[in-house]
Amino acid sequence: MSKVNQLSSIILWSIFHKTHSYRLPITMTHSHLPLIDLHRHLDGNIRPKTIWALAQQHNIVLPETNFEAFIPHVQIQGSESDLLAFLSKLDWGVAVLKTLDDCKRIAYENVEDAFHAGIHYAELRFSPYYMAMNNNLVVADVVAAVIDGINAACKVYDVKINLIGILSRTFGVEKCQAELDALLTHKQHLIAIDLAGDEYNFPGEMFVDHFKQVQKAQLNVTVHAGEAAGPESIWQAINQLHAKRIGHGVACHQDEKLMDFMRVNNIAIESCLTSNFQTGTIKDLSQHPIKQFLAKDLLVCLNTDDPGVQGIELKNEYRLARQTLGFNDKEIQQLQENALAASFLSPNDKAALKQKVQDNA
Numbered sequence: 001m002s003k004v005n006q007l008s009s010i011i012l013w014s015i016f017h018k019t020h021s022y023r024l025p026i027t028m029t030h031s032h033l034p035l036i037d038l039h040r041h042l043d044g045n046i047r048p049k050t051i052w053a054l055a056q057q058h059n060i061v062l063p064e065t066n067f068e069a070f071i072p073h074v075q076i077q078g079s080e081s082d083l084l085a086f087l088s089k090l091d092w093g094v095a096v097l098k099t100l101d102d103c104k105r106i107a108y109e110n111v112e113d114a115f116h117a118g119i120h121y122a123e124l125r126f127s128p129y130y131m132a133m134n135n136n137l138v139v140a141d142v143v144a145a146v147i148d149g150i151n152a153a154c155k156v157y158d159v160k161i162n163l164i165g166i167l168s169r170t171f172g173v174e175k176c177q178a179e180l181d182a183l184l185t186h187k188q189h190l191i192a193i194d195l196a197g198d199e200y201n202f203p204g205e206m207f208v209d210h211f212k213q214v215q216k217a218q219l220n221v222t223v224h225a226g227e228a229a230g231p232e233s234i235w236q237a238i239n240q241l242h243a244k245r246i247g248h249g250v251a252c253h254q255d256e257k258l259m260d261f262m263r264v265n266n267i268a269i270e271s272c273l274t275s276n277f278q279t280g281t282i283k284d285l286s287q288h289p290i291k292q293f294l295a296k297d298l299l300v301c302l303n304t305d306d307p308g309v310q311g312i313e314l315k316n317e318y319r320l321a322r323q324t325l326g327f328n329d330k331e332i333q334q335l336q337e338n339a340l341a342a343s344f345l346s347p348n349d350k351a352a353l354k355q356k357v358q359d360n361a
Helices: 003-019 048-057 067-074 083-095 100-116 128-135 139-154 173-185 204-216 231-239 250-254 256-264 273-278 290-295 314-323 329-342 347-360
Strands: 036-041 121-126 160-168 192-196 220-225 245-248 268-271 300-302
Touching: 036 245, 036 268, 036 329, 048 067, 048 100, 067 083, 083 128, 100 121, 100 139, 121 128, 121 192, 128 139, 128 160, 128 173, 139 160, 139 173, 160 173, 173 204, 192 204, 204 220, 204 231, 220 231, 231 245, 231 250, 231 256, 250 256, 250 290, 268 290, 268 329, 273 314, 290 300, 290 329, 300 314, 300 329, 314 329, 329 347
Parallel strands: 036 121, 121 160, 160 192, 192 220, 220 245, 245 268, 268 300
Antiparallel strands: none
């Protein structure tokens, strides 16, 4: 499939998504298995309408005076030149977080969005420093506000949620330490810590001490690696940061020994098809290495990444897997089973979630 056709496919899906409450025919996924999103950024899923409303509420000047004209500033229109250009689309979303109530609101809306997308379980990740920095909020208080918003929404919507705290490497070692300190203050409400941001200019070697503290706190580890850098970044995340899951991990296919190691050691890949195309990481979506990962029996699963910025939802990724990559029913089932296996849920919680979905199928 040409890049033009891929781009048209993604744009058409975006239009469909905005007008049809993001639901696809159930045949896209297996209804007897949980629909799970393990790589979903809370601060990358701030609704454009919420950004607009908060800006009006707080008298924040936006680059456009018309909402429709504003959308391209916060939502991808096709693809971007690179990862950093993609990430810049997230900036307006956090710029309007003037109060802790705003942080609580977007956390609540994230749960609501996951529920309406038909998701049964999601691990929502967020960078509290990134959310706090524009308006000088206290980082630890942002963590607490997000937790409050998630808890309030989960009382209303029947979807299971856990939280992953992000260290935003883009802001350097010292800011990440402050961010980690804030997250660990609320560690009982977190399931894991992630390292995200500018992988190329801020390599994982800079954050080894941070993840020693994460290990001491007995939290799980997932790391963005092999997206903007090569397989050496994934090796580092595994060997020095003790990652049990790799976010994106596209470059993994360049190293056979790495793929073998990940298979033997059950280290998962959180794959995000649309995101990898939109960041320019993958130029031809039909050649995405997820098919190779699955054929090699790696623990790979499908995820959204930043659904609000991308204009997509999780079932879109399964549609792409079927229609662009040619995945069959068995492969789709394997992806769903892998997501459950790779989740940071306890064995009992995994079994309970699977049983609940089967009972309601």
